[in-house]
Amino acid sequence: MSDEIFDEVTRQRTKEIISRYPQSRSALLPLLHLVQSVEGHVSQDGIRYCAEALELSTAEVSAVATFYTMYKRRPCGEHLVSVCTNTLCAVLGGDDIYARLKEKLGVGHEETAGEPGSPGSITLEHAECLAACDLGPVLQVNYEYYDNQTVESAEQLVEALQRGEKPAPTRGAPLTDFKTVELELSGIFPDLERSVEGPSTAVETMRGAQLASERGWLAPAMPDSPPAFPDLPEKS
Amino acid sequence: MTIAPEEKKALVPDGYVRLTIDGREVDAPKGELLIRTCERLGIIVPRFCDHPLLDPAGACRQCLVEVEMGGRPMPKPQASCTMTVADGMVVKTQHTSPVADKAQQGVMELLLINHPLDCPICDKGGECPLQNQAMAHGRTDSRFVDVKRTFPKPLPISTQVLLDRERCVLCQRCTRFSEQIAGDPFIDLLERGAHQQIGVAQDKPFQSYFSGNTIQICPVGALTSAQYRFRSRPFDLVSTMGVDEHTASGAALRIDTRRGVVLRRLSGNDPEVNEEWIDDKSRFAFRYLTSKGRITRPMVRGADGQLAETSWTEALRVAAEGLLAARAGGIGVLTGGRLTVEDAYAYAKFARVAAGTNDVDFRARPHSDEELDFLASHVVGTGPEHLSYSRLEAAPAVLCVALEPEEEAPVVFLRLRKAALKTAQKVFHLGQWSTPAVLRTAVELGSAEPAARDNLIPAVPGAEAAVLADLPAHVVEALTGGGVILVGERAAEVPGLYSAVAALGARTGAAVGWVPRRAGDRGALDAGAVPNLLPGGRLVTDAAARAEVESAWGLAEGTLPTARGRDTDEILAAAAMGDIAALVVGGLDPNDLADPAAALAGLREIGFLVSLELHTSAVTELADVVLPVAPDAHRSGSYLNWEGRRREFGAALEAGGVLPDCRVLDTLAVEMDVDLFTQTPAAAAGELARLGSGNAAAPAAPALAPSEPLRPGFGQAVLASWRQLIDDASLAIDEPALAGTARPAVVRINAATAERLGLAEGADATVRTERGSITLPVALADLPDGVVWLPGKSGESQVRTVLGAGHGDLVGVTA
Amino acid sequence: MTAPVTPDPLTPVLTRRWQSPRSWAIETYEQLEGYQALRHALTTHPDRIIQLVKDSGLRGRGGAGFPTGMKWGFIPQGATGPGAKPKYLVINADEGEPGTCKDIPTMMADPHSLVEGCIITSFAIRANFCAIYVRGEALHCIRRMRKAVEEAYAKGYLGKDILGSGFDLDIVVHAGAGAYICGEETALLDSLEGRRGQPRLKPPFPATSGLYASPTVVNNVETIASVPAIVMGGSAWFRAMGSEKSPGPKIYSISGHVEKPGQYEAPLGITLRQLLELAGGMKDGVPLKFWTPGGSSTPLFTAEHLDVPLDFEGAAAAGSMLGTTAVQIFNETVSVPWAVMKWTEFYKHESCGKCTPCREGTYWLVQILERMVAGEGTEADVETMLDICDNILGRSFCALGDGATSPITSAIKYFRQEFLDLIAAQPAVQRPEQLAELTGATA
Numbered sequence A: 001m002s003d004e005i006f007d008e009v010t011r012q013r014t015k016e017i018i019s020r021y022p023q024s025r026s027a028l029l030p031l032l033h034l035v036q037s038v039e040g041h042v043s044q045d046g047i048r049y050c051a052e053a054l055e056l057s058t059a060e061v062s063a064v065a066t067f068y069t070m071y072k073r074r075p076c077g078e079h080l081v082s083v084c085t086n087t088l089c090a091v092l093g094g095d096d097i098y099a100r101l102k103e104k105l106g107v108g109h110e111e112t113a114g115e116p117g118s119p120g121s122i123t124l125e126h127a128e129c130l131a132a133c134d135l136g137p138v139l140q141v142n143y144e145y146y147d148n149q150t151v152e153s154a155e156q157l158v159e160a161l162q163r164g165e166k167p168a169p170t171r172g173a174p175l176t177d178f179k180t181v182e183l184e185l186s187g188i189f190p191d192l193e194r195s196v197e198g199p200s201t202a203v204e205t206m207r208g209a210q211l212a213s214e215r216g217w218l219a220p221a222m223p224d225s226p227p228a229f230p231d232l233p234e235k236s
Numbered sequence B: 001m002t003i004a005p006e007e008k009k010a011l012v013p014d015g016y017v018r019l020t021i022d023g024r025e026v027d028a029p030k031g032e033l034l035i036r037t038c039e040r041l042g043i044i045v046p047r048f049c050d051h052p053l054l055d056p057a058g059a060c061r062q063c064l065v066e067v068e069m070g071g072r073p074m075p076k077p078q079a080s081c082t083m084t085v086a087d088g089m090v091v092k093t094q095h096t097s098p099v100a101d102k103a104q105q106g107v108m109e110l111l112l113i114n115h116p117l118d119c120p121i122c123d124k125g126g127e128c129p130l131q132n133q134a135m136a137h138g139r140t141d142s143r144f145v146d147v148k149r150t151f152p153k154p155l156p157i158s159t160q161v162l163l164d165r166e167r168c169v170l171c172q173r174c175t176r177f178s179e180q181i182a183g184d185p186f187i188d189l190l191e192r193g194a195h196q197q198i199g200v201a202q203d204k205p206f207q208s209y210f211s212g213n214t215i216q217i218c219p220v221g222a223l224t225s226a227q228y229r230f231r232s233r234p235f236d237l238v239s240t241m242g243v244d245e246h247t248a249s250g251a252a253l254r255i256d257t258r259r260g261v262v263l264r265r266l267s268g269n270d271p272e273v274n275e276e277w278i279d280d281k282s283r284f285a286f287r288y289l290t291s292k293g294r295i296t297r298p299m300v301r302g303a304d305g306q307l308a309e310t311s312w313t314e315a316l317r318v319a320a321e322g323l324l325a326a327r328a329g330g331i332g333v334l335t336g337g338r339l340t341v342e343d344a345y346a347y348a349k350f351a352r353v354a355a356g357t358n359d360v361d362f363r364a365r366p367h368s369d370e371e372l373d374f375l376a377s378h379v380v381g382t383g384p385e386h387l388s389y390s391r392l393e394a395a396p397a398v399l400c401v402a403l404e405p406e407e408e409a410p411v412v413f414l415r416l417r418k419a420a421l422k423t424a425q426k427v428f429h430l431g432q433w434s435t436p437a438v439l440r441t442a443v444e445l446g447s448a449e450p451a452a453r454d455n456l457i458p459a460v461p462g463a464e465a466a467v468l469a470d471l472p473a474h475v476v477e478a479l480t481g482g483g484v485i486l487v488g489e490r491a492a493e494v495p496g497l498y499s500a501v502a503a504l505g506a507r508t509g510a511a512v513g514w515v516p517r518r519a520g521d522r523g524a525l526d527a528g529a530v531p532n533l534l535p536g537g538r539l540v541t542d543a544a545a546r547a548e549v550e551s552a553w554g555l556a557e558g559t560l561p562t563a564r565g566r567d568t569d570e571i572l573a574a575a576a577m578g579d580i581a582a583l584v585v586g587g588l589d590p591n592d593l594a595d596p597a598a599a600l601a602g603l604r605e606i607g608f609l610v611s612l613e614l615h616t617s618a619v620t621e622l623a624d625v626v627l628p629v630a631p632d633a634h635r636s637g638s639y640l641n642w643e644g645r646r647r648e649f650g651a652a653l654e655a656g657g658v659l660p661d662c663r664v665l666d667t668l669a670v671e672m673d674v675d676l677f678t679q680t681p682a683a684a685a686g687e688l689a690r691l692g693s694g695n696a697a698a699p700a701a702p703a704l705a706p707s708e709p710l711r712p713g714f715g716q717a718v719l720a721s722w723r724q725l726i727d728d729a730s731l732a733i734d735e736p737a738l739a740g741t742a743r744p745a746v747v748r749i750n751a752a753t754a755e756r757l758g759l760a761e762g763a764d765a766t767v768r769t770e771r772g773s774i775t776l777p778v779a780l781a782d783l784p785d786g787v788v789w790l791p792g793k794s795g796e797s798q799v800r801t802v803l804g805a806g807h808g809d810l811v812g813v814t815a
Numbered sequence C: 001m002t003a004p005v006t007p008d009p010l011t012p013v014l015t016r017r018w019q020s021p022r023s024w025a026i027e028t029y030e031q032l033e034g035y036q037a038l039r040h041a042l043t044t045h046p047d048r049i050i051q052l053v054k055d056s057g058l059r060g061r062g063g064a065g066f067p068t069g070m071k072w073g074f075i076p077q078g079a080t081g082p083g084a085k086p087k088y089l090v091i092n093a094d095e096g097e098p099g100t101c102k103d104i105p106t107m108m109a110d111p112h113s114l115v116e117g118c119i120i121t122s123f124a125i126r127a128n129f130c131a132i133y134v135r136g137e138a139l140h141c142i143r144r145m146r147k148a149v150e151e152a153y154a155k156g157y158l159g160k161d162i163l164g165s166g167f168d169l170d171i172v173v174h175a176g177a178g179a180y181i182c183g184e185e186t187a188l189l190d191s192l193e194g195r196r197g198q199p200r201l202k203p204p205f206p207a208t209s210g211l212y213a214s215p216t217v218v219n220n221v222e223t224i225a226s227v228p229a230i231v232m233g234g235s236a237w238f239r240a241m242g243s244e245k246s247p248g249p250k251i252y253s254i255s256g257h258v259e260k261p262g263q264y265e266a267p268l269g270i271t272l273r274q275l276l277e278l279a280g281g282m283k284d285g286v287p288l289k290f291w292t293p294g295g296s297s298t299p300l301f302t303a304e305h306l307d308v309p310l311d312f313e314g315a316a317a318a319g320s321m322l323g324t325t326a327v328q329i330f331n332e333t334v335s336v337p338w339a340v341m342k343w344t345e346f347y348k349h350e351s352c353g354k355c356t357p358c359r360e361g362t363y364w365l366v367q368i369l370e371r372m373v374a375g376e377g378t379e380a381d382v383e384t385m386l387d388i389c390d391n392i393l394g395r396s397f398c399a400l401g402d403g404a405t406s407p408i409t410s411a412i413k414y415f416r417q418e419f420l421d422l423i424a425a426q427p428a429v430q431r432p433e434q435l436a437e438l439t440g441a442t443a
Ligand SMILES: Cc1cc2nc3c(=O)[nH]c(=O)nc-3n(C[C@H](O)[C@H](O)[C@H](O)COP(=O)(O)O)c2cc1C
Pocket: C059, C060, C061, C062, C063, C064, C065, C066, C068, C092, C093, C094, C095, C096, C097, C180, C181, C182, C183, C184, C185, C186, C218, C219, C220, C221, C223, C224, C398, C399, C400, C403
């Protein structure tokens, strides 16, 4: 069964991932991402696949798969749209964005508008703090950042996704789809040269540095060459 | 004013610390957990996740106490189940600290917000730690007015175990037991946070031989037994301590009865033996007590050839007459492996005194002469001072020979796993494939990985003795200096193997232990129910030993037969040939013998057959007289477990008109004009004890040369086979929930051999001999080339009866 | 002796390369003195690096502020006993504390400072394997880290015999999978071992029994990214910033109702008043109501705390914690009970489930707060919440539970009347069917 779903390429990747760790079980989180890159979610076959690869029981793998938010139980859309609704983003408009997208897509948390996996299908979720608070409200599409959103911009973004367009993220690589980024999360980067070039700094990120250079503020000057390391205190 | 003399403070013993708990000074061994020290003082700190045999978790936070170290109070209350004692520590429990008391009340309240108020219908009601602690320490009212968590109920997580998730307090005792103790991580935590719950994988139920223990240690009614659910209330039950009759572990049981019926069995707590764990067969297999086939009235075969119930007087008269008439032609005495020591002694004495023969054998399974010599030289008369569970646990290395510990001695398996896990004991298995037990006793200390797979020493069936003689150096080295060799009864199936074990023991200095599968074997050996030994391990061929027994039994000198008797197979063969006139058979299943067809032929041909039995069986069907005997629940007695430790038990239920074998034999002997003095188990035990073990030196070990394995021809394989714990055993009847957790019967073979034979994993394969064939799905495993494995007696796989073959024989294998 | 100079208001150390084009590429990093510290470090005895970091007074930037050099010093060394086991360095890049957004920009803009810090740290503690555990949702960071690691291998900074020193190191960039608790260091270790991310019992501490039960250092991204600069500048240079007990620069992440939210790297001890000035003041001039000094797990401050020095001691003395210096600013338009409800929903969603107080307590608190925000609160609820918090704080297994109580207890401390007013207002809402609608997203 799982032979058909997880092909030779996936098996090779599985071996490669496992080989990175001193102990094989450490590869479980990456392998569950790998399963999602194939299936668009973690199915029972995916659980069995990981269990076999790592010599674990399926209960042990299920225990892990159900613990983490990023492993999805049901097939996801081409895109996963995550709207931060933690307090700060929510205050700045995140709640409104989420409410609007829910209404627009006609789905709730972790539900998919459109046939899962089909072009333009979108799985919506509200997310906990996405660590981009200075750029809030934020949302992510397939974990690429779309910063400083408004209800309107989010709506337009989703419409574009549904049309099959791939609007560029504010920070992140050119948009692909959920399965592709899950492959990257497993530690396999088919096109790192290109994807790594995607922008990463926003105005906000550099505000402090910018202000400092404007005002000529600097950290205290370092010595010209690195100072000698301290001697060790005498052992008593 | 008088001045109290200054109290002389005793010194703190080495390895101890002194601390104060609730104002009382106490010395505690270093490393002891506070909760245990409190317990020793009689201060019970409430707890849920804590269990003395599981690693501390500190998860439930019920056991919080206030702790002061070096005169400084710790800022937060501490979990007494995870904190170890320290010198000068001052501990205040809920009895003396308002902070601890409030902390405990707070946790209790939080545990109860999501707990249903269904105690009246919950199995645990009345014996529930949560209920008890809530009554003792909890608030009377709840401030929780919001919505409780609910789950559809209950979830069967195996055929035996049901899970009510809303009752669960997430203490993780069940999951920790399964992972740490049993090594069966088939039950685990699922989801996260408030949604966290216990569960199993969608595709695999909680299939563990030890699952019943989780029901017992669940501190609430979240895990219940399908067998016991809704059957009783704790206050209706009467508990008796019992001993496991299914395996040779000697495990302590608690048997709960109500109005003459056993309703459930739990593990007893015996740190020296089974700790607090038993396997599921020992726990759940007791419906044989009430099964339809139970015989409770004596029966005699009439002129019409039919068995008919009759009175005890009549049955005993017919039996005695028949036996007396047969005495000149020879009487053989055969027993099964489930006798108590007292019963076995009665059979042994009956054979010698009433039948005048050494033709007595307890070995209702494949056996050999070599085995008799091995038992006489290495096993009989030994006790826990020679080899015990504790010694086993402490050994740096253990080698299992012809023993699949989880299937054949599950409690021994748990000790091996514990040692592998806690002390990095090396557990080697001389066997055919990496069974679950092999894998689960190969755990490296502190490692998340299965250890390097070097603990299976593979042997083609039949080659085991040769492999033992030529073990890899690292195994010999590991065994030398405190190692242990455990050999199972299946060694009798490989000529030379018992000899090789004896030789290896001598070579390495390793202690050698014999672990039979059944509860009665070891006791029967020591009681003399064997052709070569009188009670106490005295050789029948030793005149002085005979004289001791003759005098103890009040027999004239020279009465006891002097030659080694015939063994089970020989007796039955003689019966088939008409070389013996009568048989007294106690609880033997001919299908368990090496050649069931030959055995049945013997039983069919015998002139006169007396059967002592619990249930109708292949033997009762052929018997002339059937005498019912009492199962353990209705009698007292004792077993010798594999250690040679005497395990006494009392009757859990009234006799209910059935008598133990020793009493039946005693009366039968009286009818034959002989006194056995075994009218009660106590009398039999007393006499056996008085007999002692004599003082002759142990005879020499057997020294048979290793056999050569058979070589499979085209389309053939060498058969490997042993019994699974939960299979078609006669005492496991009528317990569908238990049967549901049996391991499936499959044909195991390695990939290369499968390919050569044209077999595919999952597809059927047929294993055949001239007698018959068995068809089962193929499962690939790491067996040696040219070897095929079948379970001995599981469903389709009735190896002995259908194939007439066994371990080491050649079989044909086809797709 | 020279008189101590007061450093500038902003002191870009970690952020100093961020404005450079392709700041994340190894060429840029090397041009800007990158990997010089490593070359210097490899010339000395590892113990002297540990001593340097001890002398510098560097404290962990992941929230708890534990002295970093001391932590490294706990790693047993030696050819026998626990010191003989392999040692590991694990970087905590799980940035999940609400409001915290400093490690992700650091890794995106300047991944090599972390890689170099990892190599120096591993050398110091004698680790040959290092894992960087990055929050899964931070995918672009993962790319940048992965690329940086590949570049470092290609240049001989990683792998076997690094720069001819005989020292070997492998780094794996590991993606998490969405669980705030995995920021807690022992939960992170379990997660990295392929398990549910639930915290472990301590002792044993990671220093003796961490990853794979071996000695392990777990440090935050910002902590380790600071190491190359400390090696280059020395401890005196580092101590020229900040205070005696909280030395060095720190990235303050300012978010919410300010004109110019963003990352501001300043010496430890800066005040909110100063930060607000730098960030252009309150947005549209609407007055400040409450703020967090270091993420939602640190008790709230109000306008009365504008001059609290934001270092470990200052924040603690004022009744909160420095945490991750995630300064979230809320103006007068924000309802405190609502904000607290949102945060509590977060803690409930992220509670790992292991211990009773946190699992059940957050479950209960959310219901009370949602009910209250929906207009169905009672006065007794306020006391009940405080008491539940008292039963969680210091009773739960790890600090997540403690953190969950911070917003509630501090909010009631400073804004009790707002809760009471809300209760008194009692809008006509029936519960609980309408709750989801009213409160927007619920877990
Ligand atoms: C619930 C919880 C979440 C945490 N999250 C993070 C985190 O995201 N990043 C981090 O570096 N430390 C986090 N910590 C702190 C870590 O446990 C640990 O103290 C830190 O990684 C140590 O590194 P440092 O000494 O360099 O600060 C968290 C702690 C708790 C209790």
